[in-house]
Amino acid sequence: MADQFAHVMVLTSIIIGLGITHILVGVGSAIERVSGVGSRLRLSWAHAGWLGYVFVWMVFFWWWQFRLLELLTRWTLGHYFLIVFYAVLLFLLAVILIPSDWDAIDSLDDYLLSKRRWFYTVLLVTNLADLLDSYFKGGWEYVLDLGAVSLAGTAATIPICIAGVRSRNIRVHSVMAIASFVWLVITGFDVFPNLSF
Numbered sequence: 001m002a003d004q005f006a007h008v009m010v011l012t013s014i015i016i017g018l019g020i021t022h023i024l025v026g027v028g029s030a031i032e033r034v035s036g037v038g039s040r041l042r043l044s045w046a047h048a049g050w051l052g053y054v055f056v057w058m059v060f061f062w063w064w065q066f067r068l069l070e071l072l073t074r075w076t077l078g079h080y081f082l083i084v085f086y087a088v089l090l091f092l093l094a095v096i097l098i099p100s101d102w103d104a105i106d107s108l109d110d111y112l113l114s115k116r117r118w119f120y121t122v123l124l125v126t127n128l129a130d131l132l133d134s135y136f137k138g139g140w141e142y143v144l145d146l147g148a149v150s151l152a153g154t155a156a157t158i159p160i161c162i163a164g165v166r167s168r169n170i171r172v173h174s175v176m177a178i179a180s181f182v183w184l185v186i187t188g189f190d191v192f193p194n195l196s197f
Contacts, residue, residue, distance in 0.1 A: 093122055
């Protein structure tokens with residue numbers, strides 16, 4: 001079973017690793033711009049909050065998927081595609097948040113606002129994939145065992161994503177990003193702080 005699990009998780013590990021690498025390279029590029037290479041870059045609380053959120057979520061994803069070793073006794077192609085799809089969605093969130101052409105960006109606030117429809121749509125789909133992933137780990141009993149705090153965070157994603165798509169007020173995005181980041185860190189360490197059951 002452990003060999004099967006290791007084989008299945010290689011592809012998702014690569015995808016998540018590429019996403020984390022993409023974020024780190026992006027942060028390095030931002031630091032380079034802020035330190036005086038190229039035109040001046042204005043940083044953004046909203047952008048930083050969402051970038052931190054996606055980074056931590058990727059780390060948690062990698063951590064939590066280890067539980068599948070104990071929870072799934074029989075792998076199906078459906079389970080596998082869901083996990084790969086979930087990892088791809090997390091990767092896409094990172095790609096959306098990191099500019100591909102840093103020279104064309106002067107403000108990360110403006111950049112986030114220009115990508116908001118894509119970002120919040122993919123964020124909503126990723127949260128649905130997370131809910132489905134939890135369901136596959138143990139049905140509704142497992143989902144409900146995650147606790148009210150975790151489920152409230154998942155439910156809050158819907159109004160956050162609707163507000164994110166509609167609002168051009170960067171303060172709204174900043175509050176949502178920072179609150180979501182803090183919520184994710186608190187629930188992440190509260191729900192499954194260790195790998196054992």
